[in-house]
Amino acid sequence: MDELAKFREIFLSFKIDSIEAEMEKLLESGVSAQDLLAACQKCMEEIGKKFELGEYFLPELVIAGEMFKKVSSRLRPILTATDKESVGKIVLGTPKGDRHHLGKDVFSILAEASGFDVYDLGVDVAPETFISKLEETGAQILGMSVLITTAFVPMQDVMRLLEETGLRKRINVIIGGGVTTKDMIQRLGVDAQTRDAYEGIKIIQSFMIQREEME
Amino acid sequence: MIPSSGKIYEKDRMTAQERLDAVIRLERPDRVPLSMMLYYYGPFHAGVKMSDYMTKPKVYMQTMRTVYEDIGPWDIYYNINPVSRLMYSFTMMMRYLYPGKELPDDVMSQVDEIEYMQPEDYDWIFDTNSKYVDFLFRARMIPRFCKDGEKLGTVSLWLKLAMGLLQQKLFWKRDWKWWRARGMVIQIGYQAEMPFDMFSQARTVVPFSLDIYQRPEKIRDAALKLAPSFAESSIQTARFMGVPRIQCYLHRTSNDFISPQTFEDLAFPGMELIINRIIDAGLTPILHCDGNWTKNLKILRRLPAKKIILQLDGLTDIFQAKKEIGDHMCLFGDVPAEKLALGSSQEVEEYCHRLIEEVGKDGGFILAGACEIPYNAKSENLRAMVEANYKYGYYDE
Numbered sequence: 001m002d003e004l005a006k007f008r009e010i011f012l013s014f015k016i017d018s019i020e021a022e023m024e025k026l027l028e029s030g031v032s033a034q035d036l037l038a039a040c041q042k043c044m045e046e047i048g049k050k051f052e053l054g055e056y057f058l059p060e061l062v063i064a065g066e067m068f069k070k071v072s073s074r075l076r077p078i079l080t081a082t083d084k085e086s087v088g089k090i091v092l093g094t095p096k097g098d099r100h101h102l103g104k105d106v107f108s109i110l111a112e113a114s115g116f117d118v119y120d121l122g123v124d125v126a127p128e129t130f131i132s133k134l135e136e137t138g139a140q141i142l143g144m145s146v147l148i149t150t151a152f153v154p155m156q157d158v159m160r161l162l163e164e165t166g167l168r169k170r171i172n173v174i175i176g177g178g179v180t181t182k183d184m185i186q187r188l189g190v191d192a193q194t195r196d197a198y199e200g201i202k203i204i205q206s207f208m209i210q211r212e213e214m215e
Numbered sequence: 216m217i218p219s220s221g222k223i224y225e226k227d228r229m230t231a232q233e234r235l236d237a238v239i240r241l242e243r244p245d246r247v248p249l250s251m252m253l254y255y256y257g258p259f260h261a262g263v264k265m266s267d268y269m270t271k272p273k274v275y276m277q278t279m280r281t282v283y284e285d286i287g288p289w290d291i292y293y294n295i296n297p298v299s300r301l302m303y304s305f306t307m308m309m310r311y312l313y314p315g316k317e318l319p320d321d322v323m324s325q326v327d328e329i330e331y332m333q334p335e336d337y338d339w340i341f342d343t344n345s346k347y348v349d350f351l352f353r354a355r356m357i358p359r360f361c362k363d364g365e366k367l368g369t370v371s372l373w374l375k376l377a378m379g380l381l382q383q384k385l386f387w388k389r390d391w392k393w394w395r396a397r398g399m400v401i402q403i404g405y406q407a408e409m410p411f412d413m414f415s416q417a418r419t420v421v422p423f424s425l426d427i428y429q430r431p432e433k434i435r436d437a438a439l440k441l442a443p444s445f446a447e448s449s450i451q452t453a454r455f456m457g458v459p460r461i462q463c464y465l466h467r468t469s470n471d472f473i474s475p476q477t478f479e480d481l482a483f484p485g486m487e488l489i490i491n492r493i494i495d496a497g498l499t500p501i502l503h504c505d506g507n508w509t510k511n512l513k514i515l516r517r518l519p520a521k522k523i524i525l526q527l528d529g530l531t532d533i534f535q536a537k538k539e540i541g542d543h544m545c546l547f548g549d550v551p552a553e554k555l556a557l558g559s560s561q562e563v564e565e566y567c568h569r570l571i572e573e574v575g576k577d578g579g580f581i582l583a584g585a586c587e588i589p590y591n592a593k594s595e596n597l598r599a600m601v602e603a604n605y606k607y608g609y610y611d612e
Contacts, residue, residue, distance in 0.1 A: 014428055054510075057474040059424035066421055099312075099325045102420055149556045149589035150323060178471075178506070178530060179589075181553045195471075195530070 266315025332417035404453030438485030469506025529585030567603035
């Protein structure tokens, strides 16, 4: 029998209280951290697909995200540099004036589970902070999440600063959150908008594919 | 200018009250009623400090009147300003950060979501045999999350709440006189977060998601246990205030948070009991449905027809909702915040026109913003809403 079958079964039935014990058992038995992380990512992908199909809702995404956090925080220190294959880097935050974090947090976990390096700046983030983090990390993507219109002006400021610093040419920008609409893509000059964290992951994956094709 | 007839516009054939009553019954009124759902916008329009506006009733009163005189008229006065943060916290059960206190003077208040309820608190609800269990539960939780209730003992908390209720009544009495003299109808007699939604916020998203998996019956049964007490205190408070409408907040019951199955199994039983009791008492529930409710609408059809207002915030497709439930409930909404803050007045007018033509077809519709009017809405866009209502909102005789 596949030695990871039970791990997957626990993960996919959202038994969060059992996931760490099973992971430790597998590590002791010699299963590599890389295989465990890959299994974990596969489960997240499966759960994401069911979310996309409307079979799962936020609680399933949130619990899966928590399980992923537990597993990855244990595995990351023992993974070698070559194991940690990053598919891209994203700087993430809720702009100044807004302290909501739920949507951003869910997106952050999903992005990490999909292999992105995530630099989560938290909430109430000043435009300049977004810019300096993008410069420091060399991230290809900027994600801003908002729930209230207070954050519209700071988002406009971020877009202006991206142009002024010349960063806009190399950065894809995605915005998300309950108060955003497709109209804002044009109004703010961003590349994409979503109200759905899982759709957001598909979008940032497509950004990376487009980049590869252009290179 | 105030029309001598007590009507909003001279060409109206009904008063605002008659208009509102007609749309609740899903009848065709003379004109689509307009509710601006305007609160945070006030101080930015009038140039007063948000911190003063939220804590000084006189400043609030004057600010709202200035906005109305600059932008009005409309039909329904969205009366939300609480006399104190303690009262606001008691009804909404969220931890509010206030301008001038935890936040700068000129910003909106914000919710700081903290986990103040533990799994054993569900058991406390089951073990408490009192007809006031909802009130007792709220009073038990308040010191855990409300900054103005943190150091209060039980007796002082109760006294402060009783005083707050009385102050609120006196404040509204003075305030409403002005609005009623302009022919307007008051929207809310009482407002509160519904039990299931209160649990979701009190536990916060991750623990509550786990509760849904690990102790679903407790959520359902605890919400059901609070429901009769919630209904009774809402009814009594609305009667005390003298407005027969109760705004029931459903911030966490949409399909953005839970599945239609979870809604049906865990949230709906308690909600149904509350709504039925409010209606049986002769009052109108206003369901404030944040998020996307599309998949819950079929279940909402089990509630009594032609007795309920359904407020949608732009995340539920209101045009689809008209087809699915427009023959059952009065729809309320939904000019998007994004259009009001960033769009042009022409866009706003076009959207209002479409709402009036499609959602307002044959009545059963109240034109309003999607949830609250954003603080940074353009004044010309709000005027466009008022003008669109006047231009397109009249039904043929």
